[in-house]
Amino acid sequence: MVDTMLEQVTRLGEFEWEVPTGTVPGMRVPCRFFLSDSLYKSLESGAVQQLANVATLPGIIRYSLGMPDIHWGYGFPIGGVAAFERDTGVISPGGVGFDINCGVRLLSTPLTTGDLGHRRELIENLYQAVPTGVGAKGPVRLSLGDLEDMMIQGAGWPVRQGYGLAEDLDHCEEQGCMAQAESQAVSAKAKQRGMPQSGTLGAGNHFLEVQVVKEIYDPGAAKVFGIYPGQICVMIHCGSRGLGHQTCTDHLKVLEGATKRYNIVLPDRQLACAPLSSPEGTAYFGAMAASANYAWANRQMIMHTTRTVLGKMYGIDYDSMHLVYDVAHNVAKMEEHIIEGKRIAVCVHRKGATRAFGPGSPDLPSGYAKIGQPVIIPGSMGSSSYLLRGTTTAMESTFGSTCHGAGRILSRSAAKKTINGAKVKNSLSREGIIVRAPNDAAIAEEAPGAYKPSAEVVRIVDALGISNLVARLEPLGVIKG
Amino acid sequence: MSYEELDHTADIRLRVISPTPDSLFAETALAMMKIIYGESRPGVVERTIELEAGNTENLLLDFLSDVLFLSEVEYLVFSSATVHITGNSLRALLTGEPFDPERHRGGTEIKGISYSGLRIVKGDEGYVLDILFDV
Numbered sequence: 001m002v003d004t005m006l007e008q009v010t011r012l013g014e015f016e017w018e019v020p021t022g023t024v025p026g027m028r029v030p031c032r033f034f035l036s037d038s039l040y041k042s043l044e045s046g047a048v049q050q051l052a053n054v055a056t057l058p059g060i061i062r063y064s065l066g067m068p069d070i071h072w073g074y075g076f077p078i079g080g081v082a083a084f085e086r087d088t089g090v091i092s093p094g095g096v097g098f099d100i101n102c103g104v105r106l107l108s109t110p111l112t113t114g115d116l117g118h119r120r121e122l123i124e125n126l127y128q129a130v131p132t133g134v135g136a137k138g139p140v141r142l143s144l145g146d147l148e149d150m151m152i153q154g155a156g157w158p159v160r161q162g163y164g165l166a167e168d169l170d171h172c173e174e175q176g177c178m179a180q181a182e183s184q185a186v187s188a189k190a191k192q193r194g195m196p197q198s199g200t201l202g203a204g205n206h207f208l209e210v211q212v213v214k215e216i217y218d219p220g221a222a223k224v225f226g227i228y229p230g231q232i233c234v235m236i237h238c239g240s241r242g243l244g245h246q247t248c249t250d251h252l253k254v255l256e257g258a259t260k261r262y263n264i265v266l267p268d269r270q271l272a273c274a275p276l277s278s279p280e281g282t283a284y285f286g287a288m289a290a291s292a293n294y295a296w297a298n299r300q301m302i303m304h305t306t307r308t309v310l311g312k313m314y315g316i317d318y319d320s321m322h323l324v325y326d327v328a329h330n331v332a333k334m335e336e337h338i339i340e341g342k343r344i345a346v347c348v349h350r351k352g353a354t355r356a357f358g359p360g361s362p363d364l365p366s367g368y369a370k371i372g373q374p375v376i377i378p379g380s381m382g383s384s385s386y387l388l389r390g391t392t393t394a395m396e397s398t399f400g401s402t403c404h405g406a407g408r409i410l411s412r413s414a415a416k417k418t419i420n421g422a423k424v425k426n427s428l429s430r431e432g433i434i435v436r437a438p439n440d441a442a443i444a445e446e447a448p449g450a451y452k453p454s455a456e457v458v459r460i461v462d463a464l465g466i467s468n469l470v471a472r473l474e475p476l477g478v479i480k481g
Numbered sequence: 482m483s484y485e486e487l488d489h490t491a492d493i494r495l496r497v498i499s500p501t502p503d504s505l506f507a508e509t510a511l512a513m514m515k516i517i518y519g520e521s522r523p524g525v526v527e528r529t530i531e532l533e534a535g536n537t538e539n540l541l542l543d544f545l546s547d548v549l550f551l552s553e554v555e556y557l558v559f560s561s562a563t564v565h566i567t568g569n570s571l572r573a574l575l576t577g578e579p580f581d582p583e584r585h586r587g588g589t590e591i592k593g594i595s596y597s598g599l600r601i602v603k604g605d606e607g608y609v610l611d612i613l614f615d616v
Contacts, residue, residue, distance in 0.1 A: 047490075071490045072490045073489060073491050073492065073596075074597035074613055078491055097592075133590075134518060134586055135580045135582060135585060135586070150521050189550055193550065203589045203616075204589055204591035204592075204616050242553055245592040245593050246550065249594070250595050252596065256596070268596070269596035269597070270596040270597040317505060382506040408490045409490070410490070411488050412492075412589075413486040413488070445589070
């Protein structure tokens with residue numbers, strides 16, 4: 001099985017590849033994915049298998065898609081995108097993941113490289129102020145009522161409590177709040193996990209990074225996004241913490257039963273799903289949206305802490321630091337897309353993929369309407385991150401989607417065996433990048449060598465036109481969980 | 482404890498081998514603790530889990546999810562587990578110590594236990610489990 005999967009792949013163009021229907025029994029559509037020759041060499045058969053598995057799900061439209069950071073995950077591959085027709089399609093937690101609305105936001109500051117003295121102290125202060133890693137508790141104790149409000153209001157809740165600016169909301173995907181949220185579809189267990197964790201970064205690949213804008217590719221778009229060379233920015237990457245993880249666990253169980261009830265045959269149990277209109281599908285959608293809102297509130301709380309630390313250290317005003325944008329990269333959303341000339345309602349699953357809505361799309365803030373939404377692509381630790389913009393091509397070919405990051409190339413165990421965390425930390429330090437993490441193993445697992453080169457991933461999406469490069473940012477210091 | 486890490490690009494995939502289903506469940510829960518917290522010491526805090534599920538695989542997933550939940554919300558690190566499976570029900574006694582940020586930050590968070598590639602088979606060496614944790 002393993003070897004035959006890669007043998008089924010055919011090349012359609014410089015960066016475009018196809019897995020035909022029939023590769024896995026029950027495929028309803030073909031798969032399309034986007035890789036260069038060099039990235040194709042690291043494609044795992046497991047990822048192709050998972051991409052083909054997605055193509056078997058009821059109501060899938062056009063293609064099961066894989067972005068250039070595609071790799072082997074569970075359920076959908078990471079980098080997987082699929083749209084399901086509203087009336088005949090399904091929703092699956094396997095297309096969203098355990099970390100619902102894991103995402104990234106970019107905060108711009110009025111500081112430039114020359115203003116950033118005491119950098120080691122800055123990273124230490126951020127590390128002390130933002131709870132990170134296993135067992136961390138958030139800075140604000142939430143009551144159950146607060147948590148319920150947060151799940152309904154998303155990023156709006158912390159902003160109303162004074163942890164942000166009104167303008168922040170306009171610069172979040174969905175204004176930081178999915179209106180379909182149903183907090184009663186979130187279990188008591190999930191709420192119990194979520195209550196102490198708001199405002200915590202988590203562990204694994206989550207991070208907060210101080211960056212400098214190193215290169216501008218599209219001066220017009222950069223100006224609209226408020227970005228210029230030498231500017232200091234902060235990138236925040238985290239998700240819905242234990243609340244989202246538990247929501248996925250709880251609903252997977254319910255949906256596994258539903259899969260049988262609705263006679264859906266699956267090649268992977270993690271793809272457990274239910275029709276979008278079914279009670280089980282609706283309940284998962286409501287709980288997922290509530291978890292997504294919690295994640296937006298979480299990133300908002302962390303950004304508030306960041307603004308406070310920067311303000312105190314460098315004497316800059318809170319409102320002089322602007323949220324460029326906040327994107328979700330693990331979520332399912334109801335959207336309208338034009339398919340064969342007709343506008344239809346679909347549920348787009350993006351699992352390790354970013355929305356990349358082009359100019360004139362709905363849900364863009366007025367300031368970005370003509371340019372397309374900002375797309376934020378974090379690099380691996382120590383490598384470049386990129387700011388791009390959404391395009392009309394993405395709307396036409398990928399349901400308005402693009403990649404979400406560099407994409408792993410080395411397993412965590414292989415990384416720990418072959419990479420020495422302490423050495424990585426010292427070598428990054430020599431390059432002027434300060435790393436603060438609870439242990440060296442966490443650094444080894446996330447070292448640059450464990451990931452595909454982010455430059456190559458964004459080169460492909462830019463060449464394909466599914467998002468276009470605006471700016472490159474380089475890390476100066478990072479805190480990790 | 483007999484487990485090895487299998488290759489997986491994004492997450493942690495384990496193979497656990499144990500003579501009986503009871504010990505297989507217990508060892509997998511402790512492997513999970515080691516991934517999250519690194520090393521731990523024996524403790525005196527006790528928690529019990531009682532469960533029923535439709536089949537052995539679901540029983541395991543529910544059990545591990547409950548261990549994860551208890552450990553996270555009560556800030557406990559379990560270092561020993563005794564499991565008794567009867568048919569499709571389970572009773573487990575977990576013992577451990579309170580989470581100590583000075584000693585228990587040597588691992589990484591497990592977000593969930595996946596159904597993908599989950600397999601329990603009886604081989605010559607005992608029961609063999611392949612399981613994937615999202616980290």
